[in-house]
Amino acid sequence: MAPERFHEQFEHIRRSLPDVPLTMGPDDTPGLLYEKGVVLVRGGEEARFVEDAVRAHFTETPGLVPDHVGRVDPPADRTGVTRIRVGDPAGGEDTVPHALRAVRAAERRGGRRLAGRNHVLHIAVNACPGDEPVPAPRTEDANPAVSGGGHDPATAVGVLVIDTGLVHDHLAYPPLAHTTGDAQLTETGGDGVLHQYVGHGTFIAGIVAALAPNTDITVRGTLNDAGAVLESEFAGRLFEAVDRDGWPDIISLSAGTPGADTDGLIGLDTFMRELRDRRTLLVAAAGNNGSDTPFWPAAYAALPEYADCVLSVGALRADGESGACFTNHGPWVRVHAPGERLTSALTGFVTPVPYVYQHSTYDDCRFGSDYACTCLYPRHTGVLSEGRENTGGKPDQVMFDGLAQWSGTSFAAPVAAGLVAARMTAYGERDPRVAAARLLAAATGRAEVRGARVPALRPPTWRPVRTVIPALPA
Structure with missing residues (x-):
């Protein structure tokens, strides 16, 4: 996809979600938008495990701040998902990739993915438009x-x-x-x-x-x-x-x-x-x-x-x-x-x-x-x-x-x-x-x-x- 069109759409979506710090994914995943500095997890024991694993990894890794790690909100009543902060959204580097790497080994042992990006879902002519009417x-x-x-x-x-x-x-x-x-x-x-x-x-x-x-x-x-x-x-x-x-x-x-x-x-x-x-x-x-x-x-x-x-x-x-x-x-x-x-x-x-x-x-x-x-x-x-x-x-x-x-x-x-x-x-x-x-x-x-x-x-x-x-x- 042409990068200029994607960037145009990114600015449009960012204005529609003014209170959410958004970032774009890697070049090999065109159209990927997600919330910066936050990972999405299921509630309960999985949320606690992810929070602890990320904080421990950030403690051991120079440049990452464990004090930033914490729950943004309680698990949703119907879906059970919750957002865990893994960095300062106002800061420079996006810490989500670091946080996801921190739980990968445990995921492989358990056979279940524990955390992911908080993606932006968009209508299929939005961040990836076919054209305009x-x-x-x-x-x-x-x-x-x-x-x-x-x-x-x-x-x-x-x-x-x-x-x-x-x-x-x-x-x-x-x-x-x-x-x-x-x-x-x-x-x-x-x-x-x-x-x-x-x-x-x-x-x-x-x-x-x-x-x-x-x-x-x-x-x-x-x-x-x-x-x-x-x-x-x-x-x-x-x-x-x-x-x-x-x-x-x-x-x-x-x-x-x-x-x-x-x-x-x-x-x-x-x-x-x-x-x-x-x-x-x-x-x-x-x-x-x-x-x-x-x-x-x-x-x-x-x-x-x-x-x-x-x-x-x-x-x-x-x-x-x-x-x-x-x-x-x-x-x-x-x-x-x-x-x-x-x-x-x-x-x-x-x-x-x-x-x-x-x-x-x-x-x-x-x-x-x-x-x-x-x-x-x-x-x-x-x-x-x-x-x-x-x-x-x-x-x-x-x-x-x-x-x-x-x-x-x-x-x-x-x-x-x-x-x-x-x-x-x-x-x-x-x-x-x-x-x-x-x-x-x-x-x-x-x-x-x-x-x-x-x-x-x-x-x-x-x-x-x-x-x-x-x-x-x-």
Whole structure:
């Protein structure tokens, strides 16, 4: 991933979490953000052991201060996790890597990871964006197009979208007539310009509704703060959502974090164990870092105990022939679906809303691909980009009046979720995990992603988009 885009997004997220000292991970883990000077542990004896082990290691190591080691807060009631301070967040060097090394030997003896970073989980167009939305022509329909069939409250499939909230005028888009949930907290600034990522949850709901009209969709604004949340808080918010609405048939989640650990996220342990014992299917975006580093929670799909309850989804490019340039990939990604230049509901159905681009496009694909990807086109200059004077200076502004095009695994995930829901209706299936397994078993489509032939889902109402980038003026 292009480092300049990552740094732009880092500053954006840091402003949304002003009281949390954040730092970026090593270069070999693109998109990794976490809380500086803090490690995340389970409560009880494990927390005490980690605290003692880190303090002992810091006592013996020059330059590290054992007095900084201590619990930040008590274990959370529902998740059991707690944060342990391992350094002065206002200091220079981040001490988290030192602290994690201090407990590695004990972890190897016990066969269980005891501590980890307190990651920032973010929507999958945030710290690793596919692109920003583009207004769709008024003459253009949704893509995937709205499927036939009606809504039956007695048999409707329950879908919970964990994302940003619904825009105020979402009911003006007919497919969202059976969609409820949280309102987007703030849509525009004092100047009336749309904030970045507003409409993300609405766009996702529109995709699910288009593919599966017989759904009751609830959108929860769990990620309204620039699409970012600390791992230590995320499971609690997920529990709040399912406690409020009940466990649905399907959860569509387009957020996560890269992480090199192979056993998941400590902060999500409790939620994932309860998910495993329910009948709910979690459909999760694979992330947009163009990397094979696991992206959690999508990567739980590769763990045997979660293989039937988590479906990880990567993105196909606009023509559907292969993987999108930005999509994460690897054996932990179960299936790929269209995720580039999809068209769905955004905002401005009642009154058009202006938007100013935050990022600039590139002269070459930032992931090294050689097709007409969204890195390149449509060209625009953004507010956050350095060197705007070299690309036209003034940031570009557009108007949204309903539908938009957007790209990312954020939107491939609800394509898969919609297809599972549609199958449940078509075949009278009540178990979403069985429906997902049968959907994948019946899928004959394949696509090439980074040299591998992988399963691909291409909805019958989806139209391939073949883009030719116009030549730049001489």
